[in-house]
Amino acid sequence: MNTKKVILDVDTGVDDALGILLAVKSGRMDILGITTVNGNVSLEQATLNTRKILQLLNVTDSIPVVPGAAKPLMRSSYFEHRVHGQDGLGGALRDMPVAVKPAEGHAVDFIIDRVSRAPGEVTLVMTGPLTNLAIAVVKYPELVQQVKEVIFMGGVAGNFGNVTPVAEYNMYVDPEAAKIVLHAGFPLLTMVGLDVTRQALLADEHIRELGDTPIGRYVAESTQDYMKRYSERNGVRACALHDPLAVGVALSKELVTTRHYYVDVETRSDLCDGQTVCDFQSRLGQKPNVQVCMEVDAGAFLRLFVDTLRV
Numbered sequence: 001m002n003t004k005k006v007i008l009d010v011d012t013g014v015d016d017a018l019g020i021l022l023a024v025k026s027g028r029m030d031i032l033g034i035t036t037v038n039g040n041v042s043l044e045q046a047t048l049n050t051r052k053i054l055q056l057l058n059v060t061d062s063i064p065v066v067p068g069a070a071k072p073l074m075r076s077s078y079f080e081h082r083v084h085g086q087d088g089l090g091g092a093l094r095d096m097p098v099a100v101k102p103a104e105g106h107a108v109d110f111i112i113d114r115v116s117r118a119p120g121e122v123t124l125v126m127t128g129p130l131t132n133l134a135i136a137v138v139k140y141p142e143l144v145q146q147v148k149e150v151i152f153m154g155g156v157a158g159n160f161g162n163v164t165p166v167a168e169y170n171m172y173v174d175p176e177a178a179k180i181v182l183h184a185g186f187p188l189l190t191m192v193g194l195d196v197t198r199q200a201l202l203a204d205e206h207i208r209e210l211g212d213t214p215i216g217r218y219v220a221e222s223t224q225d226y227m228k229r230y231s232e233r234n235g236v237r238a239c240a241l242h243d244p245l246a247v248g249v250a251l252s253k254e255l256v257t258t259r260h261y262y263v264d265v266e267t268r269s270d271l272c273d274g275q276t277v278c279d280f281q282s283r284l285g286q287k288p289n290v291q292v293c294m295e296v297d298a299g300a301f302l303r304l305f306v307d308t309l310r311v
Contacts, residue, residue: 003027003028003029003030004028004029004030004121004123004148004250005030005032005114005118005121005122005123005148006023006029006030006031006032006122006123006124006125006250007031007032007033007034007035007110007111007114007115007122007123007124007125008020008023008031008033008034008035008125008127008247009034009035009036009037009068009107009111009124009125009126009127009128009132009133010034010035010036010037010046010050010127010128010243011036011037011038011039011040011041011046011127011128011129011170012036012040012041012045012046012047012049012050012053012088012089013039013040013041013046013049013080013083013084013088013089014083014084014085014088014089014090014222014223014226014239015127015226015239015240015241015242015243015244016040016046016049016050016127016128016243017049017050017053017089017222018202018219018222018223018241018243018244018305019125019127019243019244019246019247020034020050020053020054020057021053021057021215021219021244021309022244022247022248022251022304022305022308022309023125023247023250024054024057024059024063025057025215025308025309025311026247026251026308028251029250029251031063032114032122033063033064033065033066033103033110033114034050034054034063034064034065034066035065035066035067035068035107035110035111035132036050036065036066036067036068036102036107036128037068037069037107037128037129037131037132038069038070038071038072038077038128038129038131038173039079039128039129039169039170039173040079040080040083040084040088040128040169041079041080041081041084041087041088042070042077042079043067043068043069043070043071044067044070045087045088046088046128047065047067047102048098049087049088049089049093050065051065051098051100051102052089052093052096052098053093054100055096055098055100056093056096056214056215056218057215060100061100064102064103064110065102065103066102066103066105066106066107066110067102067106067107068106068107068108068131068132068135069107069108069131069132069135071131072129072131072173072174072176072177073131073134073135073174073176073177074176075173075174075176077173078163078172078173080163080169082229083225083226083229084226085225089222090221090222090223090224090225090226091221091222091225092218092221092222093218093222107132108132108135108136108139111124111132111133111136111143112136112139112140112143115143115146115147116140116142116143116146119145119146120146120148121148122146122147122148123147123148123149123150123151123250124147124149124150124151125151125152125246125247125250126150126151126152126153126154126246127152127153127170127242127243127246127247128170129154129170129171129173129174129177129178130152130154130170130174130177130178130180130181131174131177133150133177133181134174134176134177134178134180134181135177137180137181137184138180144184144185144186144187145187147186148188149186149188149189149190150181150186150188150189150190151190151192151246151249151250152170152181152189152190152191152192152246153170153192153193153197153242153243153245153246154168154169154170154171154178154191154192154193154276155168155170155171155178155191155193155194155263155265155276156168156193156194156195156276157191157193157195157261157263157276157278157280157292157294158195158278158280158294159194159195159198160194161194161274161275162194163274164271164272164273164274164275165271166271166272166274166275167266167272167273167274167275167276168193168194168274168276171265171274171275171276172273172274173274175265175266175267175273175274176267178265178274178276179264179265179267182263182264182265182289182290183264183289185289186289188291189289189290189291190249190258190290190291190293191263191276191290191291191292191293192242192245192246192249192256192293193276193292193293194240194242195292195293195294196245196256196293196294196295196296197240197241197242197245197296198240199296199298200240200241200242200244200245200248200296200298200301200302201236201238201239201240201241201298201302202223202227202238202239202240202241202302202305203237203238204237204238206302206305206306207219207220207223209306209310210306210309210310211310213310215309215310216309216310219309223239226239227239241301241302241305244305245296245301248301248304248305249293251304252304254297254300255296255297255300255301255304256293256294256295256296256297257293257294257295257296258291258292258293258294259291259292259294260288260290260291260292261278261279261280261288261289261290261292262278262279262282262284262286262287262288262289262290263276263277263278263279263289263290263292264276264277264279264284264286265277278290278292
């Protein structure tokens with residue numbers, strides 16, 4: 001089976017962890033490393049959580065975890081403990097001892113090094129704020145043309161936000177970083193936003209299908225409060241698989257329908273900071289810069305997710 005070279009960039013909360021599980025268990029990705037960033041939780045906690053997930057999967061020796069930016073470019077940190085719990089994993093794996101240390105170096109340098117070693121071959125799957133990638137682009141502009149594709153979970157094109165009325169969380173936390181990435185000129189930049197991730201809902205029946213296995217038990221425990229928060233806000237007993245869907249898109253573009261639009265992000269508004277503005281009618285006269293996921297085959301993705309994790 002063909003594998004694609006991938007770097008995952010994560011702020012490991014509940015759904016990042018599920019995305020890592022999907023990426024590793026798929027067997028279809030050559031995961032060069034996982035870089036971490038401040039976001040749902042602190043950089044230190046995100047790095048610890050990532051190592052715990054790799055330990056759960058017994059792959060700590062083959063996938064380095066490289067810490068990156070400890071804060072947004074210009075703003076204070078904004079954690080989501082109410083959604084992901086104080087530890088970011090909903091209390092799951094709280095007693096797991098972790099012996100393996102993070103890799104030496106910085107995520108930005110790791111991304112630049114691995115991409116420049118294999119121009120045109122590495123896909124970046126970003127499921128946290130885009131701080132690491134923005135710094136990498138500024139430090140090494142050649143990265144833009146050397147990377148194969150950037151797939152990021154973030155933003156919302158034609159719907160409402162999940163942290164403010166208009167902003168999706170990853171964009172809200174570091175909109176200045178998002179703006180750098182959106183304007184960098186990546187030949188293939190794919191946005192997996194709330195328009196599609198809200199349709200990819202993990203429900204109790206999916207968790208039951210995972211069975212009484214270490215991964216099944218982990219998923220059940222880690223998503224308990226995550227589901228409660230989603231139910232309180234949306235009236236549905238489920239949780240959106242935001243970050244796993246970005247991994248799913250990296251595995252199979254057939255899961256989604258994309259449209260090429262010009263997308264920018266608001267950075268100077270009292271009410272709208274972090275809002276992704278998608279120019280559906282080309283009113284701004286700008287060249288399209290993002291492949292925006294507009295539709296998803298949610299059933300096919302959920303089947304992929306469940307079948308992959310229960311193997």
